[in-house]
Amino acid sequence: SLSQKLENAFKNLRGQGKLTEKNMKEGLQLIRMALLEADVNYKVVKQFIADVTEAADGQRVIDSIRPDQQIVKIVHDELVKIMGGSNAPLITAEKAPTIIMLVGLQGQGKTTTAGKLAVHLKKKGRKPLLVGADVYRPAAIRQLEVIAGQAGVESFSLGEHANPVDICVMSRGEAQMRGCDTIILDTAGRLHVDDAMMAEVRQIQKAVTPHEILFVANAMTGQDAVNSAKQFHDNLPLTGVILTQMDGDARGGAAISLIQITGCPIKFVGTGEKLEALDAFHPQRMADQILG
Amino acid sequence: RALGGGLGEEAFEEIEGVLIQADLGVDTTQSLIAFLRAAARLHHVGDTETLIGLLKEELARILEQGDHAATWDGGGGPHVTLIAGVNGSGKTTTAGKLAARLHREGKSVMLGAADTFRAAAAEQLTVWSERVGIPIVKHQEGADPAAVAFDATDAAVSRRVDCLLIDTAGRLHTKVNLMEEIRKIRRVVQKRIPSAPHEVLLVLDATTGQNGLQQARIFTEAIEVTGIVLTKLDGTAKGGIVVAIQQELGIPIKFIGVGESIDDLQPFNPREFIEALFS
Ligand SMILES: Nc1nc2c(ncn2[C@@H]2O[C@H](COP(=O)(O)OP(=O)(O)OP(=O)(O)O)[C@@H](O)[C@H]2O)c(=O)[nH]1
Ligand SMILES: Nc1nc2c(ncn2[C@@H]2O[C@H](COP(=O)(O)OP(=O)(O)OP(=O)(O)O)[C@@H](O)[C@H]2O)c(=O)[nH]1
Ligand SMILES: [Mg+2]
Ligand SMILES: [Mg+2]
Numbered sequence: 001s002l003s004q005k006l007e008n009a010f011k012n013l014r015g016q017g018k019l020t021e022k023n024m025k026e027g028l029q030l031i032r033m034a035l036l037e038a039d040v041n042y043k044v045v046k047q048f049i050a051d052v053t054e055a056a057d058g059q060r061v062i063d064s065i066r067p068d069q070q071i072v073k074i075v076h077d078e079l080v081k082i083m084g085g086s087n088a089p090l091i092t093a094e095k096a097p098t099i100i101m102l103v104g105l106q107g108q109g110k111t112t113t114a115g116k117l118a119v120h121l122k123k124k125g126r127k128p129l130l131v132g133a134d135v136y137r138p139a140a141i142r143q144l145e146v147i148a149g150q151a152g153v154e155s156f157s158l159g160e161h162a163n164p165v166d167i168c169v170m171s172r173g174e175a176q177m178r179g180c181d182t183i184i185l186d187t188a189g190r191l192h193v194d195d196a197m198m199a200e201v202r203q204i205q206k207a208v209t210p211h212e213i214l215f216v217a218n219a220m221t222g223q224d225a226v227n228s229a230k231q232f233h234d235n236l237p238l239t240g241v242i243l244t245q246m247d248g249d250a251r252g253g254a255a256i257s258l259i260q261i262t263g264c265p266i267k268f269v270g271t272g273e274k275l276e277a278l279d280a281f282h283p284q285r286m287a288d289q290i291l292g
Numbered sequence: 293r294a295l296g297g298g299l300g301e302e303a304f305e306e307i308e309g310v311l312i313q314a315d316l317g318v319d320t321t322q323s324l325i326a327f328l329r330a331a332a333r334l335h336h337v338g339d340t341e342t343l344i345g346l347l348k349e350e351l352a353r354i355l356e357q358g359d360h361a362a363t364w365d366g367g368g369g370p371h372v373t374l375i376a377g378v379n380g381s382g383k384t385t386t387a388g389k390l391a392a393r394l395h396r397e398g399k400s401v402m403l404g405a406a407d408t409f410r411a412a413a414a415e416q417l418t419v420w421s422e423r424v425g426i427p428i429v430k431h432q433e434g435a436d437p438a439a440v441a442f443d444a445t446d447a448a449v450s451r452r453v454d455c456l457l458i459d460t461a462g463r464l465h466t467k468v469n470l471m472e473e474i475r476k477i478r479r480v481v482q483k484r485i486p487s488a489p490h491e492v493l494l495v496l497d498a499t500t501g502q503n504g505l506q507q508a509r510i511f512t513e514a515i516e517v518t519g520i521v522l523t524k525l526d527g528t529a530k531g532g533i534v535v536a537i538q539q540e541l542g543i544p545i546k547f548i549g550v551g552e553s554i555d556d557l558q559p560f561n562p563r564e565f566i567e568a569l570f571s
Contacts, residue, residue: 033318039501042312105499106524106552107380136552138419139412146411191527218380222315222501224529245379248464250503273379273410 002034002292006068019059019067027071028053031291038251038290039222044260052078076287082256083283088265090121091212091239096181097129097172099208103201103236104216105228106189109244109270111140113216114186115147116270116278121182122153129180131171132157133164133204134188144186151275154178164188165203172208185210192231205236214240214267217258220250229261238262244270247277253290299332303340307347314530314569317502320539324350348566354535355562358544362491362519362559364399364455370448372456372481372488374441376474376515377495378507379462382523382549384413386495387459388420389549389557395424399454404444405430406437406477407461417459423554427451437461441477445484458489465510478515493546495521498531508537517541523549526556530569 009027016023028049035045056074061067092098100117102110111134118128130148132141132155141157148155156174158167168185175183187204190197205213215238217225232238241258246269255266266281304325311321324347331337331346364371373390375383384407391401403421405428407413414430421428429444441458448456460477463470481488494517496504511517522531525548534545545560 036312036318037502039503042309105527107382107497109380137416139415142415143410143412150411191524193528218497218499220378220500220503222499222504222529222533223313224315224499224527227528228499245464247466248378248503249466249506250501254501 002030003068003072005030006072007066010066010068010071016061018061019056019070021053021057024053024056024071027068031071031075034292035253035290038253038292039220039225040253040290041223041226041257044226044256048078072291076291079256079287079290080283083259083286084265087280088240088267090117090267093211097175097183098181098212099172099183099185099210100212100214101168101185101187101204101208101210102214102216102242103187103232104189105191108189108216108218109242110189110216111143111147111186112273112275113242113244113268113270113278114144114184115151115275117184117268118148118151118153119275120268120278122151126182127180128153128182128184129171129175129178130155131167131183131185133167133185135160135162135164135167136188140188147275154180164200165207168204168208192228198231198235202235212239213237214242215258215262215264216242216244217254219243219246219252219254219269220248221254225254225257226261229258233262238264240264240267242266242268242270243281246279247271251290251292252286255286256290299338299340299343303343304328306340307344310570311532314532315501315504316532317505317536320532320536344570348570351535351566351569352562354538355545355565357538358542360544360546360560360562362546364394366454366485366490367487369485369487370402370445370453370456371490372445372448372458372485373491373493374458374460374478374481374489374515375493375495376460376511376517377462378464381462381495381497381500382521383462383495384416384420384459385552386493386521386523386547386549386557387417387457388423389554390547391420391426391455391457392424392554393557394455395426400452401426401455401457402444402448402451402453403428404441404456404458406440406444406458408433408435408437408440409461413461437473438476438480442480442484445481445488449485465507471510471514474511475514492516492518493521494519494543495523496531496534498522498524499527499529500531500533502533504533505536505540508541508543512541512543517543519544519546521545521547521549521557522560525568526550532569
């Protein structure tokens with residue numbers, strides 16, 4: 001394990017007085033490898049190790065704890081600092097309906113997460129409307145209808161021959177008619193390099209100005225997380241990230257990239273396929289998981 | 293220190309960055325860099341371009357191992373392909389594209405909708421079966437997936453179909469009960485046709501990082517994966533984890549997914565894949 005390897009690397013630090021770039025070199029290399037194995041972005045790791053070196057350099061070797069534990073604590077605390085708040089709440093509009101929009105690459109869990117958010121909000125006494133704006137994927141609108149039924153909430157769409165922008169615009173009148181105070185827009189998965197599809201989400205955003213725009217990404221995403229996050233961030237005023245499939249064993253280093261590039265907090269994590277499987281994000285636990 | 297001519301440590305660092313950012317992973321990257329250092333000394337390499345050329349050759353040597361060509365011979369009966377992988381990787385879409393490809397090649401094809409769990413899963417595959425114009429075997433949502441797999445295999449035999457493609461539900465390799473379910477699906481198919489499944493495809497999303505190797509390990513141990521379909525290569529992710537999968541497990545990539553339309557499935561071409569790593 002990382003802690004065993006670090007213990008070995010640092011056992012000759014005792015009695016050296018203070019941590020220096022030189023005597024930390026081997027240990028920091030191990031940490032660098034651990035972060036890369038955890039899918040933290042290559043450039044992010046480079047900067048991170050430089051920051052940790054600076055934070056640790058010159059620190060007294062504390063005799064009461066092992067040097068490797070001291071370094072791990074510095075790294076762990078730096079990770080937690082990057083990942084920020086653990087209680088970033090969903091935005092609620094002053095005047096209903098609150099509009100939440102889910103965006104992201106193909107197959108990351110948007111439609112399922114839309115259902116989970118509906119369940120979450122219903123438990124809090126809200127009345128959500130699930131809106132099927134994916135007209136491309138076969139049976140996507142049907143999928144959302146089934147999920148709405150399972151969640152016990154309302155759903156709306158104009159069908160797969162309609163324009164997604166029109167569906168989203170019309171959903172406001174629909175929500176008002178049905179007394180729904182929250183609209184959850186499920187959009188189609190799209191590539192950040194697909195200009196037409198990125199233009200479509202920009203159009204939807206301009207047409208209905210959602211209060212919350214959540215980027216949905218899979219916890220097992222690798223180095224590419226920085227690329228997709230950057231394009232979505234540049235095209236839309238993102239307000240949060242949802243990290244799905246956290247019930248797997250991916251280390252989840254993509255979380256660092258997503259937070260740093262979008263400048264947004266991770267508001268929820270998906271922890272299963274059932275609609276109840278939506279949990280709060282815990283930076284401390286995530287830091288442990290990334291370090292392995 | 294320079295290795296002669298213009299080759300310095302930065303050349304190796306630059307290559308390391310390219311490989312890591314292509315998701316090849318730390319271990320694979322380190323062994324490739326070690327190989328390159330030795331090769332550079334041996335061949336007195338003096339420039340980065342030649343160094344990268346050596347790297348591409350080594351990657352080609354790794355990726356060209358094994359049998360990339362999918363063969364569709366069921367030895368007298370239907371050829372059965374089982375399609376598996378984690379959630380959202382592109383299994384159902386791949387099943388549809390593969391069905392279309394085989395149909396275009398003049399084969400009689402049937403689809404089996406063994407995902408009985410996820411909302412509208414059977415409806416999604418049904419749209420694909422209609423696009424291709426082929427029969428589909430499906431049950432009610434909530435039915436036993438192994439029963440669907442068995443019925444589809446049975447139907448393929450009695451209707452003398454050339455190729456049966458069985459789509460299964462997404463499942464995380466960490467879920468013991470779901471891995472047992474896919475084992476059972478494989479068993480019942482084999483029960484109906486002893487030589488089946490003839491192909492077991494693991495569908496892997498190119499955006500997946502190091503976890504892809506663990507997925508391949510667990511799925512192979514459970515259902516003997518014979519090939520990888522690497523999807524979503526039309527994005528910016530490089531899918532480099534397949535190099536580690538080839539090296540460690542000897543599983544070849546058979547197809548790549550390059551889009552969401554019916555024609556967006558291509559046979560794997562190692563040279564093109566390697567060029568794309570460096571583009
Ligand atoms: N294990 C697990 N599976 C999840 C989670 N969230 C979603 N899924 C599964 O991931 C798969 C993809 O989910 P979808 O909701 O269809 O994803 P999507 O982003 O809407 O897909 P597209 O609309 O095609 O882009 C489904 O099998 C879901 O059940 C999660 O937190 N854990
Ligand atoms: N851009 C792109 N999208 C793809 C590709 N393959 C599949 N997709 C998309 O990825 C999403 C998920 O595809 P599915 O076929 O539903 O994935 P799945 O593995 O069957 O999902 P589950 O059954 O829920 O586990 C859909 O939006 C597909 O259109 C590909 O090669 N390129
Ligand atoms: Mg969807
Ligand atoms: Mg599917």
